[in-house]
Amino acid sequence: MNLKDMLRRNVVDTPPSGIRKYFDLINEMKDAISLGIGEPDFETPWSVREEGIWSLEKGKTHYSSNAGSVELRQEICRYLKSRFSLQYDPVHEVLVTVGGSEAIDLALRVLVGPGDEVLIPEPCYVAYKGCTLFTGATPVPIPLKAENRFRLQPEELLAAITPRTKVLLLGYPNNPTGATMDREDYVRLVDVLKDRDIIVISDEIYAELLYQGKHASLAEFPEMRDRTVLVSGFSKTFAMTGWRIGYVCCHPDLMEQMKKIHQFAIMCSPTTAQYAAVEALKNGRPDVERMVAEYNRRRRLMVDGFRKVGLDCFEPYGAFYVFPDVRKSGLNSDQFCERLLLEEKVLMVPGTAFGDCGEGFARATYATSLENIREALFRIGRFMEKMLG
Amino acid sequence: MKLEILSLLEKNSRMTDAEMATILAADAGAVASAVHELEADGVIRGYNALIDWEKFGQEMVTAYIEVRVTPQRGQGFDKVAERIYQFPQVQACNLMSGGFDLFVVVEGRTMKEVALFVAEKLAPIDSVLSTATHFVLRKYKDRGVLFGQQHKDEREAVVL
Ligand SMILES: Cc1ncc(COP(=O)(O)O)c(C=O)c1O
Numbered sequence: 001m002n003l004k005d006m007l008r009r010n011v012v013d014t015p016p017s018g019i020r021k022y023f024d025l026i027n028e029m030k031d032a033i034s035l036g037i038g039e040p041d042f043e044t045p046w047s048v049r050e051e052g053i054w055s056l057e058k059g060k061t062h063y064s065s066n067a068g069s070v071e072l073r074q075e076i077c078r079y080l081k082s083r084f085s086l087q088y089d090p091v092h093e094v095l096v097t098v099g100g101s102e103a104i105d106l107a108l109r110v111l112v113g114p115g116d117e118v119l120i121p122e123p124c125y126v127a128y129k130g131c132t133l134f135t136g137a138t139p140v141p142i143p144l145k146a147e148n149r150f151r152l153q154p155e156e157l158l159a160a161i162t163p164r165t166k167v168l169l170l171g172y173p174n175n176p177t178g179a180t181m182d183r184e185d186y187v188r189l190v191d192v193l194k195d196r197d198i199i200v201i202s203d204e205i206y207a208e209l210l211y212q213g214k215h216a217s218l219a220e221f222p223e224m225r226d227r228t229v230l231v232s233g234f235s236k237t238f239a240m241t242g243w244r245i246g247y248v249c250c251h252p253d254l255m256e257q258m259k260k261i262h263q264f265a266i267m268c269s270p271t272t273a274q275y276a277a278v279e280a281l282k283n284g285r286p287d288v289e290r291m292v293a294e295y296n297r298r299r300r301l302m303v304d305g306f307r308k309v310g311l312d313c314f315e316p317y318g319a320f321y322v323f324p325d326v327r328k329s330g331l332n333s334d335q336f337c338e339r340l341l342l343e344e345k346v347l348m349v350p351g352t353a354f355g356d357c358g359e360g361f362a363r364a365t366y367a368t369s370l371e372n373i374r375e376a377l378f379r380i381g382r383f384m385e386k387m388l389g
Numbered sequence: 390m391k392l393e394i395l396s397l398l399e400k401n402s403r404m405t406d407a408e409m410a411t412i413l414a415a416d417a418g419a420v421a422s423a424v425h426e427l428e429a430d431g432v433i434r435g436y437n438a439l440i441d442w443e444k445f446g447q448e449m450v451t452a453y454i455e456v457r458v459t460p461q462r463g464q465g466f467d468k469v470a471e472r473i474y475q476f477p478q479v480q481a482c483n484l485m486s487g488g489f490d491l492f493v494v495v496e497g498r499t500m501k502e503v504a505l506f507v508a509e510k511l512a513p514i515d516s517v518l519s520t521a522t523h524f525v526l527r528k529y530k531d532r533g534v535l536f537g538q539q540h541k542d543e544r545e546a547v548v549l
Binding site: 039298300368 | 397401408411412413414542544
């Protein structure tokens with residue numbers, strides 16, 4: 001038997017993340033600076049870690065209920081209501097997942113399969129396309145434009161819709177562009193969506209990492225609320241990536257099916273992480289504010305630095321990414337990142353890793369110290385001088 | 390803005406006015422004059438480096454000394470404190486609530502040097518009733534900065 005013949009075609013045919021190869025290179029370098037890692041450099045706030053430790057000391061090492069502990073689900077609802085005026089019922093409309101990642105996968109699995117189309121505005125988080133392909137559905141990219149600051153325009157959405165369109169997968173604040181959508185931007189999308197049978201999966205994992213204005217969500221529009229699957233989590237907001245905890249909120253009709261998969265495939269999210277997450281929601285606000293203030297400072301330094309060395313970028317208002325246009329260097333995304341890494345030991349990720357329309361751009365994250373950012377910008381400046389001759 | 394400038398300088402006093410202006414989305418001239426004012430008003434008392442002397446290979450001991458004193462009529466503790474903090478060996482001197490009165494931080498090159506300072510200069514002062522000297526054996530964290538091993542970025546390269 002040839003094992004490879006036993007595999008499902010759509011899994012085999014899905015390419016691995018394009019980011020990988022650079023990480024293999026950087027691991028062998030000394031003094032390299034990575035602007036490539038998409039996770040907070042902060043450690044989880046101590047009070048949150050302490051709560052996790054406490055739960056272990058108390059022997060709280062069992063499964064929780066499948067959907068997540070009641071207390072955590074209640075805290076999540078309280079939080080969503082007070083922060084974003086979103087109302088969900090903790091019993092029927094919330095599921096605690098293994099990161100936002102599981103939530104995205106679950107939502108796609110209960111909604112789409114072969115023959116269905118999933119609209120994915122790009123550039124976007126690398127998992128959207130992969131998870132869609134695993135279900136057998138067809139990802140349909142919507143290339144977004146830098147001149148629109150990578151916000152999805154209603155015309156672009158309209159042009160991509162076909163009779164097979166079933167899901168729109170949105171992620172704002174956005175990885176990799178740092179783009180955000182205002183309420184007014186959503187108002188224009190609602191006009192397109194409200195009378196069509198399209199479900200929106202809205203990945204709002206970066207909702208708290210916002211440096212201008214107020215976070216908006218499609219779920220806050222009454223006509224969209226029941227057709228929106230809200231995905232969020234603790235990884236970015238509370239610097240809890242390694243705990244693997246997130247959540248999803250939606251109408252009970254969808255939730256019931258997602259719960260079923262979660263129940264059989266996962267059982268429940270890590271219990272230690274659930275205790276820690278309760279503490280994060282109850283008392284973590286000052287820590288979040290401290291981290292957001294620090295990200296904001298780094299963000300300004302980075303945007304200013306890129307512009308000064310001749311790399312245009314629009315000012316990103318969310319997440320922890322800057323997405324400069326690198327075409328002035330005379331190189332394409334891949335060449336730019338490869339040469340920058342080999343010649344100056346600075347890692348950025350080519351925009352093409354996040355969709356074809358990312359060509360000409362590269363992603364840098366400011367989830368690293370001011371010192372690193374300062375040094376990286378200095379090296380990028382030196383590199384650009386060389387390129388511009 | 391001054392508050393933000395102070396919080397930046399407290400962490401890194403070498404940050405330039407221009408960089409602070411960028412980070413705070415403020416005008417460079419405004420930052421420069423705010424810093425100037427803070428210096429002139431004595432809010433910024435100085436700029437110094439936080440040094441791990443041990444790492445440098447320089448022997449250096451720090452002692453925390455609890456001092457009990459008799460306050461003086463009309464002058465309270467101020468007069469005694471003044472006599473104590475004038476010594477260059479004294480790095481810090483604070484009036485405390487609780488079981489003793491003054492908390493004095495003394496630095497010296499050796500334990501003996503510090504002990505002699507306490508025995509010969511501090512303890513004999515008229516209004517000093519008693520002293521209790523505690524030597525620092527290892528510095529774990531000072532002014533918010535971890536000493537000992539350098540922080541290493543241990544984040545794994547993942548696919549996101
Ligand atoms: C846009 C976006 N969504 C979801 C995730 C997954 O986060 P987690 O599974 O840790 O909650 C990430 C992580 O990088 C992300 O960038």
